[in-house]
Amino acid sequence: xxxxxxxxxxxxxxxxxxxxxxxxxxxxxxxxxxxxxxxxxxxxxxxxxxxxxxxxxxxxxxxxxxxxxxxxxxxxxxxxxxxxxxxxxxxxxxxxxxxxxxxxxxxxxxxxxxxxxxxxxxxxxxxxxxxxxxxxxxxxxxxxxxxxxxxxxxxxxxxxxxxxxxxxxxxxxxxxxxxxxxxxxxxxxxxxxxxxxxxxxxxxxxxxxxxxxxxxxxxxxxxxxxxxxxxxxxxxxxxxxxxxxxxxxxxxxxxxxxxxxxxxxxxxxxxxxxxxxxxxxxxxxxxxxxxxx
Amino acid sequence: xxxxxxxxxxxxxxxxxxxxxxxxxxxxxxxxxxxxxxxxxxxxxxxxxxxxxxxxxxxxxxxxxxxxxxxxxxxxxxxxxxxxxxxxxxxxxxxxxxxxxxxxxxxxxxxxxxxxxxxxxxxxxxxxxxxxxxxxxxxxxxxxxxxxxxxxxxxxxxxxxxxxxxxxxxxxxxxxxxxxxxxxxxxxxxxxxxxxxxxxxxxxxxxxxxxxxxxxxxxxxxxxxxxxxxxxxxxxxxxxxxxxxxxxxxxxxxxxxxxxxxxxxxxxxxxxxxxxxxxxxxxxxxxxxxxxxxxxxxxxxxxxxxxxxxxxxxxxxxxxx
Amino acid sequence: xxxxxxxxxxxxxxxxxxxxxxxxxxxxxxxxxxxxxxxxxxxxxxxxxxxxxxxxxxxxxxxxxxxxxxxxxxxxxxxxxxxxxxxxxxxxxxxxxxxxxxxxxxxxxxxxxxxxxxxxxxxxxxxxxxxxxxxxxxxxxxxxxxxxxxxxxxxxxxxxxxxxxxxxxxxxxxxxxxxxxxxxxxxxxxxxxxxxxxxxxxxxxxxxxxxxxxxxxxxxxxxxxxxxxxxx
Numbered sequence: 001x002x003x004x005x006x007x008x009x010x011x012x013x014x015x016x017x018x019x020x021x022x023x024x025x026x027x028x029x030x031x032x033x034x035x036x037x038x039x040x041x042x043x044x045x046x047x048x049x050x051x052x053x054x055x056x057x058x059x060x061x062x063x064x065x066x067x068x069x070x071x072x073x074x075x076x077x078x079x080x081x082x083x084x085x086x087x088x089x090x091x092x093x094x095x096x097x098x099x100x101x102x103x104x105x106x107x108x109x110x111x112x113x114x115x116x117x118x119x120x121x122x123x124x125x126x127x128x129x130x131x132x133x134x135x136x137x138x139x140x141x142x143x144x145x146x147x148x149x150x151x152x153x154x155x156x157x158x159x160x161x162x163x164x165x166x167x168x169x170x171x172x173x174x175x176x177x178x179x180x181x182x183x184x185x186x187x188x189x190x191x192x193x194x195x196x197x198x199x200x201x202x203x204x205x206x207x208x209x210x211x212x213x214x215x216x217x218x219x220x221x222x223x224x225x226x227x228x229x230x231x232x233x234x235x236x237x238x239x240x241x242x243x244x245x246x247x248x249x250x251x252x253x254x255x256x257x258x259x260x261x262x263x264x265x266x267x268x269x270x271x272x273x274x275x276x277x278x279x280x281x282x283x284x285x286x287x288x289x290x291x292x293x
Numbered sequence: 294x295x296x297x298x299x300x301x302x303x304x305x306x307x308x309x310x311x312x313x314x315x316x317x318x319x320x321x322x323x324x325x326x327x328x329x330x331x332x333x334x335x336x337x338x339x340x341x342x343x344x345x346x347x348x349x350x351x352x353x354x355x356x357x358x359x360x361x362x363x364x365x366x367x368x369x370x371x372x373x374x375x376x377x378x379x380x381x382x383x384x385x386x387x388x389x390x391x392x393x394x395x396x397x398x399x400x401x402x403x404x405x406x407x408x409x410x411x412x413x414x415x416x417x418x419x420x421x422x423x424x425x426x427x428x429x430x431x432x433x434x435x436x437x438x439x440x441x442x443x444x445x446x447x448x449x450x451x452x453x454x455x456x457x458x459x460x461x462x463x464x465x466x467x468x469x470x471x472x473x474x475x476x477x478x479x480x481x482x483x484x485x486x487x488x489x490x491x492x493x494x495x496x497x498x499x500x501x502x503x504x505x506x507x508x509x510x511x512x513x514x515x516x517x518x519x520x521x522x523x524x525x526x527x528x529x530x531x532x533x534x535x536x537x538x539x540x541x542x543x544x545x546x547x548x549x550x551x552x553x554x555x556x557x558x559x560x561x562x563x564x565x566x567x568x569x570x571x572x573x574x575x576x577x578x579x580x581x582x583x584x585x586x587x588x589x590x591x592x593x594x595x596x597x598x599x600x601x602x603x604x605x606x607x608x609x610x611x612x613x614x
Numbered sequence: 615x616x617x618x619x620x621x622x623x624x625x626x627x628x629x630x631x632x633x634x635x636x637x638x639x640x641x642x643x644x645x646x647x648x649x650x651x652x653x654x655x656x657x658x659x660x661x662x663x664x665x666x667x668x669x670x671x672x673x674x675x676x677x678x679x680x681x682x683x684x685x686x687x688x689x690x691x692x693x694x695x696x697x698x699x700x701x702x703x704x705x706x707x708x709x710x711x712x713x714x715x716x717x718x719x720x721x722x723x724x725x726x727x728x729x730x731x732x733x734x735x736x737x738x739x740x741x742x743x744x745x746x747x748x749x750x751x752x753x754x755x756x757x758x759x760x761x762x763x764x765x766x767x768x769x770x771x772x773x774x775x776x777x778x779x780x781x782x783x784x785x786x787x788x789x790x791x792x793x794x795x796x797x798x799x800x801x802x803x804x805x806x807x808x809x810x811x812x813x814x815x816x817x818x819x820x821x822x823x824x825x826x827x828x829x830x831x832x833x834x835x836x837x838x839x840x841x842x843x844x845x846x
Binding site: 014018022025065068094097127129135144146149150153155188190204206209217218224225227254265268 | 417444497570575580582584585586599600
Binding site: 402415486530 | 690747762
């Protein structure tokens with residue numbers, strides 16, 4: 001048995017991983033989420049805002065991390081729409097602009113068609129330069145952004161009147177998949193102007209532990225990986241989800257993506273734990289055998 | 294036929310049978326894509342200035358519209374996007390096939406990805422930054438007449454932008470086999486800016502601010518004014534943790550005696566840190582796999598339908614949940 | 615001269631950024647330099663594409679083993695580039711219908727968008743998703759509780775893996791009030807906010823000092839390896 005497991009072809013492990021993710025997806029299993037303090041902090045930061053307040057949404061991710069960050073992006077946009085905030089989208093990642101366009105179509109155009117481009121939301125699009133872009137938008141956005149992503153002159157956009165830089169924003173959200181992302185926004189924007197810029201973020205699992213030293217002084221709220229997305233989704237939908245006459249949730253679909261993804265997450269995590277345990281059992285059994293010999 | 298080829302043939306046949314079986318259950322093509330026609334009427338008087346945009350839609354909306362009016366033209370079946378869904382599914386499988394063994398299909402998909410992504414970034418960089426922020430500054434009139442009519446009418450020619458133009462051309466000189474020194478100027482400029490930015494920012498955000506964040510009272514009281522043991526312990530651990538890890542990084546002293554023991558404690562703290570990083574990394578990777586499988590099961594095979602895009606979904610049809 | 619001028623350029627550019635941080639009067643200098651930097655960053659994308667083309671053209675012309683794949687890369691690159699730069703199949707912007715080139719290069723439904731949606735996106739997302747398999751294989755083969763350090767790492771990973779899913783509350787939710795703090799989700803939070811924060815804060819401080827010293831060495835011309843070793 002030990003010999004068999006020791007020499008197990010790794011493709012069997014791949015197959016186990018595939019099944020542990022595929023089966024819960026096919027069965028569409030879902031679990032109840034209990035929001036953590038950090039997710040509640042993110043939710044509260046948005047809740048504090050008033051109708052018409054300005055919010056910057058920086059989408060610094062691409063399809064490579066959409067599995068984790070897509071649900072956050074969708075829920076953030078929904079939350080902003082429900083709060084009737086003025087949304088300014090921008091991206092430091094070349095593909096980030098496509099993520100913005102996708103979410104505008106998915107949430108704003110589909111469910112909030114009354115919102116008007118240029119008055120309620122606008123897309124500044126992508127600019128090259130990583131932290132160099134952050135430095136410019138801190139002082140004078142117009143040096144880089146002469147038009148929005150659609151090619152309209154920036155001064156012709158009503159909601160850009162009186163906005164010279166991102167210090168005019170009441171809150172900033174960053175959805176981050178790596179460099180440049182939340183770390184750079186904290187370093188270059190928040191740390192420089194702690195009284196004027198408040199940032200909350202959603203990030204990938206890889207980045208999350210690295211950002212904890214900034215919490216809460218430099219980063220009051222953080223959605224960490226898909227679990228953070230699921231928790232935030234619950235908070236937003238519990239408050240804003242459409243309900244039937246009996247008070248039951250009458251919505252499904254795109255605003256449940258994070259929670260749906262927690263099903264495969266659970267099974268795959270248990271598999272990971274089992275793999276480590278079995279791997280160690282083999283190791284110790286072997287070691288004992290060697291000692292005996 | 295050798296063993297390896299036989300494996301591939303078997304896998305291919307199993308895959309093809311499963312997809313064909315799935316189509317048989319559905320009694321139609323799966324992976325179909327639908328669009329919504331959005332007419333754009335940019336200029337009432339000029340026919341040339343009218344066109345139609347096609348936004349993503351769903352079979353549910355298409356069927357509802359057809360039920361209401363069989364001759365409707367708002368919701369349509371899209372052939373090109375259906376092909377797209379099938380190509381996306383095949384490419385996904387090509388990449389996943391690498392798990393079995395490196396093979397030409399994976400290499401094919403990888404080669405396409407390398408070419409497409411480099412071109413994607415180049416195109417985005419060109420249209421989003423080079424055109425508005427370089428050409429638009431050097432020759433605003435030309436750019437306005439050509440691709441950016443929205444460029445402000447008061448945009449002046451800014452000759453200072455000759456500097457990034459020249460530096461940019463010098464940067465591209467790297468591609469030339471001769472004159473390697475030419476690209477050193479823009480490289481030096483980029484590195485100089487990076488160093489200037491990072492020197493201050495890292496000291497401010499990651500050194501000074503971290504020291505400030507780390508200074509916390511060791512005697513915590515709760516809202517009722519009594520001693521809060523757990524919060525106090527938390528802060529004690531935090532400070533001991535940071536200091537012991539820093540001692541471990543400090544190589545000016547030999548790690549012996551009390552310094553050695555403190556450094557050892559630092560290692561333990563860091564092991565816990567790495568364990569947390571591993572846990573979170575696993576979490577992230579699985580979510581990335583989940584979205585790909587969701588695509589295959591939802592958009593391509595129509596086995597699930599979490600967002601109500603279709604009338605049928607096999608799993609729900611079979612009453613499996 | 616070929617080395618002195620670049621050193622001077624790096625020094626001036628870097629010190630302008632530093633001065634602009636502290637002296638309000640010089641903020642606009644810093645902004646000018648940084649906008650040039652952003653433009654160069656976009657040109658670097660062009661350089662990336664050019665370099666890829668150069669490498670694969672060479673592989674093709676030398677007919678090295680596997681050169682057929684280089685041809686595929688070149689073809690994919692050229693098609694995407696021509697479609698994107700030429701805005702092929704893109705309608706003008708609705709606001710400026712008389713300007714044929716005013717539309718967005720990535721307009722939904724255009725060939726560029728199609729290639730993004732059905733080729734780029736699935737390929738990139740799937741390549742990243744492959745890591746889930748390798749991390750599982752590595753967990754089975756490489757993670758051994760050999761000593762106390764490894765045990766600490768593994769125990770933390772276990773708690774996080776279980777505590778951040780429904781498994782945590784299911785396994786430990788019944789703990790009595792006295793040891794409520796040991797429930798998996800609470801333990802996870804404690805590990806993250808105390809131990810992980812402490813470890814990462816120390817690493818962060820170390821990296822900050824390292825980055826600052828390397829930056830200063832480059833700006834003062836002590837560190838010159840970025841100029842290459844060649845005499846040319």
